[in-house]
Amino acid sequence: MASTNGTKQPLLEVRGLRAAVTATGQEILKGVDLTVNVGEVHAVMGPNGSGKSTLVNVIAGRPDFAVTAGQVHYAGQDLLAMLPDRRAREGVFLAFQYPVELPGVRPWQFMKASVDALRKHRGLPEIGAREFDAMFKAAVKEMEMDADLMKRSVNEGFSGGEKKRNEMIQLALMEPRLALLDETDSGLDIDALKTVAAGVNKRRGPERSVLLVTHYQRLLGYITPDFVHVLVDGRIALSGGPELAHELEAKGYDWLKESAGTAR
Amino acid sequence: MVPRQALEANLVTAPKVISRTSTSDDLAREYKWGFVTEIESEIIPKGLNEEVVRIISRKKEEPEWLLEWRLKALRHFLSLNYEEPKWAKVSHPPIDFQDIHYYAAPVKQAGPKSLEEVDPQLLETFNKLGIPIQEQKRLAGVTEEGPSKVAVDAVFDSISVATTYQKTLEEKGIIFCSVSEAVKKAPDIVRKYLGSVVPYTDNFYAALNSAVFSDGSFVYIPKGVRCPIELMTYFRINSANTGQFERTLIIADEGAYVSYLEGCTAPIRKTSQLHAAVVELVTLDNAEIKYSTLQNWYPGDKQGNGGVYNFVTKRGKALGKNSKISWTQVETGSAITWKYPSVILQGDNSTGEFYSVALVNNYQQADTGTKMIHIGKNTKSTIVAKGISAGHGQSTYRGQVQIMPTADNATNFTQCDSLLIGDKCGAHTVPYIEVRNPTARMEHEASTSKVSDDQLFYCLQRGLDPEEAHYVIINGFCRGIFKELPFEFAMEASQLLRVSLEGTVG
Numbered sequence: 001m002a003s004t005n006g007t008k009q010p011l012l013e014v015r016g017l018r019a020a021v022t023a024t025g026q027e028i029l030k031g032v033d034l035t036v037n038v039g040e041v042h043a044v045m046g047p048n049g050s051g052k053s054t055l056v057n058v059i060a061g062r063p064d065f066a067v068t069a070g071q072v073h074y075a076g077q078d079l080l081a082m083l084p085d086r087r088a089r090e091g092v093f094l095a096f097q098y099p100v101e102l103p104g105v106r107p108w109q110f111m112k113a114s115v116d117a118l119r120k121h122r123g124l125p126e127i128g129a130r131e132f133d134a135m136f137k138a139a140v141k142e143m144e145m146d147a148d149l150m151k152r153s154v155n156e157g158f159s160g161g162e163k164k165r166n167e168m169i170q171l172a173l174m175e176p177r178l179a180l181l182d183e184t185d186s187g188l189d190i191d192a193l194k195t196v197a198a199g200v201n202k203r204r205g206p207e208r209s210v211l212l213v214t215h216y217q218r219l220l221g222y223i224t225p226d227f228v229h230v231l232v233d234g235r236i237a238l239s240g241g242p243e244l245a246h247e248l249e250a251k252g253y254d255w256l257k258e259s260a261g262t263a264r
Numbered sequence: 265m266v267p268r269q270a271l272e273a274n275l276v277t278a279p280k281v282i283s284r285t286s287t288s289d290d291l292a293r294e295y296k297w298g299f300v301t302e303i304e305s306e307i308i309p310k311g312l313n314e315e316v317v318r319i320i321s322r323k324k325e326e327p328e329w330l331l332e333w334r335l336k337a338l339r340h341f342l343s344l345n346y347e348e349p350k351w352a353k354v355s356h357p358p359i360d361f362q363d364i365h366y367y368a369a370p371v372k373q374a375g376p377k378s379l380e381e382v383d384p385q386l387l388e389t390f391n392k393l394g395i396p397i398q399e400q401k402r403l404a405g406v407t408e409e410g411p412s413k414v415a416v417d418a419v420f421d422s423i424s425v426a427t428t429y430q431k432t433l434e435e436k437g438i439i440f441c442s443v444s445e446a447v448k449k450a451p452d453i454v455r456k457y458l459g460s461v462v463p464y465t466d467n468f469y470a471a472l473n474s475a476v477f478s479d480g481s482f483v484y485i486p487k488g489v490r491c492p493i494e495l496m497t498y499f500r501i502n503s504a505n506t507g508q509f510e511r512t513l514i515i516a517d518e519g520a521y522v523s524y525l526e527g528c529t530a531p532i533r534k535t536s537q538l539h540a541a542v543v544e545l546v547t548l549d550n551a552e553i554k555y556s557t558l559q560n561w562y563p564g565d566k567q568g569n570g571g572v573y574n575f576v577t578k579r580g581k582a583l584g585k586n587s588k589i590s591w592t593q594v595e596t597g598s599a600i601t602w603k604y605p606s607v608i609l610q611g612d613n614s615t616g617e618f619y620s621v622a623l624v625n626n627y628q629q630a631d632t633g634t635k636m637i638h639i640g641k642n643t644k645s646t647i648v649a650k651g652i653s654a655g656h657g658q659s660t661y662r663g664q665v666q667i668m669p670t671a672d673n674a675t676n677f678t679q680c681d682s683l684l685i686g687d688k689c690g691a692h693t694v695p696y697i698e699v700r701n702p703t704a705r706m707e708h709e710a711s712t713s714k715v716s717d718d719q720l721f722y723c724l725q726r727g728l729d730p731e732e733a734h735y736v737i738i739n740g741f742c743r744g745i746f747k748e749l750p751f752e753f754a755m756e757a758s759q760l761l762r763v764s765l766e767g768t769v770g
Contacts, residue, residue, distance in 0.1 A: 062721055088727040096725075100718045104740030110726070113736065117727035153740065170726065 008037040010073075011209045012059070012178055017070035018234075019058045028054040028065070030234030036178070041200075041210040043220055045245065046231035047253040052213040053097055055231065056180040059211075060094040061087050074178065089121035093176030095167040097183040102154040107166070108136055110154050111173050118174060139172040142202075144195050160187035168199045179203070181212035185219035197222030217249040232256045307368040312361050314338060317475055320367050324444045324478075329455060337464035337474030349468050352631040353660040353692055354600045356573065364538060366476045366509070432493070438522075439484040440495055443511050446482035453484055457515055461544035461581045461608070469540040469575045469602075473509045477542070480510035485520035485551075494750055496525045512543040516551035518584065523554040525753060537562075539598075540575045549584030549611065556749050557605075558757055560597035563764075568627025568656070571599025578605035579635075582614035582643075590617040591634070592748040594757040596764040599628060604662065606635035609643035609671070616645040619748045621757070623764050624657025624689070633663035633694075638671035638704075647678040650742055653689035654765060660692040667704040675705040682712040683741050685734070685765075735762050 012035065019029040028051045036042050046052050058065050059072060061084030072079040079087060102110065115135075116126045127135075140147055143165045155163050164184055171179055181200070185193055200210060200223050214220065220228075220242065228244040229236045230253070237256045238244065308319055317338050321331040346361055433440050439450055446454050464474035481497045497512070516522055539561060545553050555578075564571025574597075580589035591605035607616030618634035636645035651659040661680045682691030693710050715737050723733035739746075739758055746754040 060725055063717065083724075084721065085724040085727060085729050085733070088725050094725050096722065100716070100722045102719060102722070102737060102740055104743035105736055106740075110736065113728060113732070114726040117729070117732070121727070174726070 008040075010035050011038045011075060012036040012079075012211070013071075013073040014055075014059075015071045015073075017055075017058070017072060018068045019054060019065045020068055022064055022066045027068070028234055029058065031070070032231070032234070032236060034229065034236060036209050036211055038209060039204070039206045040226045041204060041212070041223065042227045042229065043223075043225040043245065044211065044213045044229050044231055045215070045217075045248055046237075047257065048215065050231045050253075051234045052215075052231050053182050056094060056182050056211060056213055059087075059178075059180060060084060060092060085117075088174075089118055091118075091177035092180065093171055093174055093178065094180045095164070095171055095182060095184050097186065099155050099158075099163045099167055101156045101158075103156055105154045107150045107152075107154050107169075108133075111136060111170060114170065115173055135173060136169075139169045142172060143168045143199060144191075145169060161189060161192045164188055164196060165192065168196055171203070172199065175203075175208075177208060179208065179210045179212075181210065181214075183213055183215065185214055185216065193219065194222060217245045220245045230256055307365050310363055310365050312338075312364070312366060312476070316366050320476060320478060323367070324447070326444075326447055327451065330447060330458075333459065333464070334475050337471050338476075340464055341468070341471035341475055344468055344471065347468070352602050352662070353658065353694075354602060354629040354631050356600055359538060359573070361472070367478050433491075436489050436492070437486040438489060438491055439482065441482055443477070443480045443482045443513060446484075446513070450482075450484060453515060454482070454513065457513060457544065457546055458511075459544075461546060461579045462542050462577050467577060470542050470577045473511060473540050473542045473577070477509045477511035480512040480541070480543075481514075481524075481526075482512070483514040483522060483524060485516045485522045487517045488519040489517075490520070491522040494523050494525055496527070498527050508537070508539045508541070510541045512541070514543075514545045514553055514555070516545075516547045516553050516587075518548045519550045520548075521552045521554075523556070523750065525556045525558070525750065527558045527560070537572050538575070539572050541577070543576070543578040543605075545580035545589055547580070547582050547584055547587035547589055547611075547614075550586045551584060552588040552590070553580065554590045555580070555592070555605070556753060557591075557593040557595070558753060558760060559593065559595045559601070560760055562599075563597050563628050564599040564626065566626050566655075568599070571628070572597065574598035574601045574603060576601075576603045578603065579608065580606070580616070581608045581610060582616060582640075583610050584614070585611040585640070586613045587611050588615040588617070590615075590619075590748070592617075592619040592745065593621070593632075594745070594749070594760065595620070595622040595630060595632060596760045598630075601628075601630040601632050603632045604634055606637070607645065608637045608639065609645065609674075610639045611643075612640040613642045613644075614640055615643070617748075618645075618647045618649070619745045620649045621652070621742045621745045621761075622650070622659055622661075623652040623761060624654065624659045625764055626655040626657065628655075629658045631660040631662055633661045635664040636666070636676060638665075638667045638674040638676070640670070641672045641674075643671055643674045645674075645676045647676070647680075648744055649678075649680045650745055651680070651682040651691050652685070652738060652741070652761075653682065653691045654685040656688045658690045658692070660694060662694040662696075664696040665698070665706065666696075667699045667701050667706075669700045671701050671704065673703050673705075674701065677707045679709045681710070681741070683738065684712065684714045685738075731762075731766075734765060738765065 014032050014034040017029050017032040018027065020027045032055060044052050044055060054065055058067060067080055074092065112132050115132060119127060140150055145165045149158065149162060155166060158166060184196055188196060197219065224242050228240055228242060230238040230248065308316065314335060317334050321334055439446065441449065459474065462470050464471050483495060485491050514524060545555060547553055559574065561572035561574055582589050589607045593605060595601050605618060609616050616636050620632065622630045622632050624630050633649060634647055647663055649661045651661055653659045663678065665676045665678065667674045678695065680693050684691055691712055695708060697706060699706065715734060719737055720733050723736055724730065728736060738761060746757055749757055
């Protein structure tokens with residue numbers, strides 16, 4: 001593993017993680033090992049169907065997937081023993097690939113409820129409406145989101161790009177310790193991509209780690225990861241530095257599929 | 265006078281109730297309104313016959329015409345051979361109409377001068393109902409004026425206990441009192457309008473109500489007066505085996521406006537109780553009535569035992585031109601709800617509105633909706649109905665929009681949305697549309713959805729616990745309706761939803 005450095009503090013430790021689709025039992029993750037230290041940005045790449053999205057969704061606790069073996073530790077705690085909402089309150093944030101619509105639920109109220117749930121978990125009182133409003137407006141502005149859209153319902157009638165910006169607004173407000181970005185770059189035009197990347201870069205620092213999943217190297221032109229992992233058929237086939245992304249862009253994934261097949 | 269019967273031993277007494285100031289701890293319990301008040305009350309023996317009707321009429325010191333009207337209604341009811349309407353999608357064991365007390369009233373106190381003189385049990389009930397202390401004083405007949413903006417009438421079992429804010433209202437010529445009182449105070453108005461919107465021949469339960477109604481609220485807003493406060497009635501069934509048959513009549517004279525709200529609670533009982541009310545609204549030229557209901561009768565236990573049978577006829581007649589009648593209801597209680605607040609759009613340019621949230625959980629059944637009958641020209645109606653089904657609940661929207669040949673340029677917009685929680689409940693939509701004028705414009709939208717796992721997970725991932733997550737989604741689903749309610753009641757309605765959904769999650 002590339003990131004096991006004795007002086008660094010691990011935030012997320014995934015060991016031998018196996019997971020299957022709950023409804024069908026089809027195994028997707030077939031033994032993943034990964035360590036993300038505090039403050040690091042990791043990119044997980046890989047061909048379609050390799051299990052990239054599944055990995056971040058399993059870490060967030062999505063019930064569509066069942067963990068069949070392995071362990072996940074987060075800040076020293078057993079993450080798999082926590083319910084999804086508890087994981088969120090402990091600072092695990094997932095920016096969804098396909099954010100759902102919540103008809104009639106106003107973004108402002110929804111996000112304040114989220115922030116208050118996190119604050120309550122830390123023994124803090126509810127945030128004042130005025131203070132929250134200032135944070136909310138700043139985040140909307142930063143992500144270059146149309147403020148009028150934010151007066152509608154959560155994600156309702158949003159374009160693909162607007163939904164992703166909305167995820168980033170929530171990331172900005174919830175200030176997670178571990179941000180999981182599930183194909184946040186897909187469906188974004190170049191301006192939106194830059195805005196999202198700037199948002200992530202601004203939040204890089206010792207108090208936050210990022211695990212981002214992407215199919216293309218494109219996003220990594222704006223967010224330089226500390227480590228790149230290639231997931232093939234439910235396992236990490238290769239790990240390396242940011243240069244690995246360029247190599248993949250040039251060579252594709254097929255050569256890795258073959259080696260993963262033979263390594264079995 | 266027959267003394268109040270002994271109370272059943274197994275009744276559940278809840279120490280607190282929801283109110284505008286209650287905390288979330290109050291809401292973390294089940295049905296909070298299940299207390300019984302042990303006050304001395306006067307009750308007549310069970311049974312339904314002419315003698316019973318005469319007794320009720322005599323107790324109310326009613327004029328001859330009203331007794332005659334009741335008796336005609338009774339004869340009509342008896343001619344129906346106890347055959348209840350069968351078309352609604354609800355089921356229950358047959359009701360024995362001879363096994364019900366048709367009249368129960370708290371024993372009258374002669375003019376209390378202060379709260380100390382009022383039966384403390386009655387005050388305790390008001391406390392449990394969450395009525396603020398100033399309003400309690402008014403209910404008890406104390407005359408000073410306070411800062412509150414809601415006038416309250418409380419109908420306890422069958423009779424109206426008191427009506428607050430008389431003085432403020434009287435200065436404007438507004439009459440807000442019990443129907444019995446109105447029969448004495450404003451006999452001409454009562455005689456003119458009683459039964460004018462819902463005749464006793466209208467339906468089975470309307471016939472029963474007309475024969476035995478014991479009390480209810482009466483409102484008259486004179487010409488050009490805008491009622492400065494919300495008028496409110498609390499209805500409460502208290503005695504065992506008592507039917508509640510209140511009758512409400514609201515008249516808004518030319519250019520008048522009133523916003524009226526009713527809230528309903530009942531004790532927890534093992535057997536079901538019958539509630540068959542009739543509400544009639546009339547608006548004259550340019551008048552408007554906004555009628556809001558928070559219905560939270562006891563819904564029965566988790567296995568579907570007990571609960572109130574809420575068989576209610578509510579109808580408004582927009583008689584005058586440019587007049588408007590708007591119904592908003594949040595129905596979370598009752599074992600069975602059978603209720604169709606309707607508007608007859610008779611005046612040209614008149615408007616009818618129906619906004620509804622009906623929630624069923626456990627074994628509750630609701631068959632509710634509206635009728636919009638367009639008669640006048642350029643009449644306009646809007647229907648927005650939201651049904652939420654959880655547990656084994658069954659919810660039906662039943663609506664009728666009728667455009668008569670005289671109703672040129674009528675428009676209707678109907679939207680029915682159903683939300684399902686879990687896989688044991690049901691939602692049904694039964695729209696009837698009858699258009700007999702080619703200039704009509706009709707729009708109908710309907711949807712059925714589930715609280716999806718994706719929506720839930722999205723909320724959980726944002727740190728909301730499962731109960732909060734459901735609440736957020738359902739509250740969003742109902743937003744269009746809640747905004748039609750007066751502000752405090754919108755909050756209360758939203759809280760009621762939360763309580764009613766308890767146990768659905770997990």
